Amino acid sequence: MRVFAHLHELQALVGQEVGVSGWITVDQARIDQFAAATGDHQWIHVDPVRAKSGPFGTTVAHGFLTLSLIPELFETAFAIADVRMGVNYGLNKVRFTAPVPAGARVRGRFALLGYEPIEQGAQLTVLATVELEGSAKPACVAETVSRRFV
Numbered sequence: 001m002r003v004f005a006h007l008h009e010l011q012a013l014v015g016q017e018v019g020v021s022g023w024i025t026v027d028q029a030r031i032d033q034f035a036a037a038t039g040d041h042q043w044i045h046v047d048p049v050r051a052k053s054g055p056f057g058t059t060v061a062h063g064f065l066t067l068s069l070i071p072e073l074f075e076t077a078f079a080i081a082d083v084r085m086g087v088n089y090g091l092n093k094v095r096f097t098a099p100v101p102a103g104a105r106v107r108g109r110f111a112l113l114g115y116e117p118i119e120q121g122a123q124l125t126v127l128a129t130v131e132l133e134g135s136a137k138p139a140c141v142a143e144t145v146s147r148r149f150v
Contacts, residue, residue, distance in 0.1 A: 001019065001076055001077065001078060001079060002018065002019045002077070002078040002079075003078070003079045003080075003081060004018075004078065004079070004080045004081065005081050005082065006080070006081070006082050006150075007080050007082055007083055007121060007122055007148055007150050008122070009080075010080070010112060010115055010122070010124065011115045011117075011122070013112050013115075014112050014113065014114060014115050015111075015112070015113070016111065016112060017109065017110065017111045017112075018077075018078050018110050018111065018112045018126070019074075019077030019078030019108075019109075019110045020077055020107065020108070020109050020110070021073040021074070021075075021076040021077040021107045021108040021109075021110075022076045022107060023105040023106065023107045023133060024069065024072065024073070024105065024106060024107070025103065025104070025105050026061050026065070026066075026069070026100050026102065026103070026104055026105070026106060027102060027103055028048065028059060028102040028103070030061075030065070031045055031046065031059060031060075031061050031062070031065065031102055032046055034061070034062055034064075034065040034068070035062070038062070038064070040062055040064075044056070044059065044060060045059055045060065045061070045062055046059065047059070048102070056099050056101060057101075058101045058102055058103075059101070059102045060099040060100055060101055060102065061099070061100040061101075061102070061104075061139075063096035063140070065100075066096065066100050066106070066130055066139050066140045067091075067094060067096075067130075067140055067142060069106065069108075069130065070108060070128045070130065070140075070142065070144060071088075073106075073107065073108030073110075073128070073130065074108065074110065074128075077108055077109075077110050078110065080148060082150045083121070083148045083149065083150055084149055084150060085148075085149045086146050086147065086148045086149070087146065087147050087149075088144070088145075088146055089123060089145040089146055089147050090144075090145045091142055091143065091144055091145065092125070092142075092143035092144075092145065093141075093142070093143050094140070094141075094142040094143075095140065095141050095142070096139065096140050097137050097138055097139065097140065097141060098132055098135055098137040098138065098139050099139070100132060100139045104132060104133060104134075105132075105133040106130050106131060106132055106133070106139055107130075107131050107133070108128055108129065108130055108131070109128075109129045109131055110126050110127070110128055110129075111126065111127040111129075112124065112125075112126055112127075113125040113126060113127050113143060118147060120149050120150060121147060121148050121149035121150050122147070122148055123145065123146070123147050123148075124145070124146050124147075124148060125143055125144070125145050126143070126144045126145075126146070127141070127142075127143055128140075128141070128142050128143075128144050129141050130142075
C-alpha cells in the first residue's frame with residue numbers, strides 16, 4: 001500500500017497511478033449476498049446449475065457488485081494519513097468490460113485524474129480499473145469522484 005502523509009501531496013500526481021490494491025476473491029457467497037441485498041436474483045448470478053449452460057459456463061458477479069468493490073479495493077491501494085474522512089461524491093463514466101466469474105480474483109488500479117481544492121480538503125477524480133486476474137480486459141473501469149477532508 002502506498003501512503004501519502006498529506007492530502008495536498010496528491011495535487012502534483014494528477015495523471016499518475018497512485019496505487020494498486022491487493023487481490024480479492026469474488027466467490028459465490030459474496031454474489032449471493034449481493035443478490036439478497038439488491039433483489040437481483042437473475043439466474044446468471046445465483047443458479048450455478050443453470051449458469052453452466054449459459055454464455056459464461058458459470059455464474060458471474062453482478063456488474064454493480066463489481067463496481068461496489070471499488071471502496072474495498074481503495075482501502076488496500078493507498079492511504080492519506082491526514083485525511084479524517086472521505087465521502088463518495090459520484091461517478092462519471094462507468095463500463096463493465098468483462099464478466100467476473102464466481103471464484104475469480106480482482107484488484108484495483110487507481111490513477112488520479114483530477115485534484116480540486118475544496119473547503120477543508122480536496123475533491124479527487126480517480127480512474128478505477130478493476131482488473132480480472134488472468135484476463136487481458138478489466139472487469140470494470142470507472143471514474144470515481146470523492147471528497148477527502150483533513
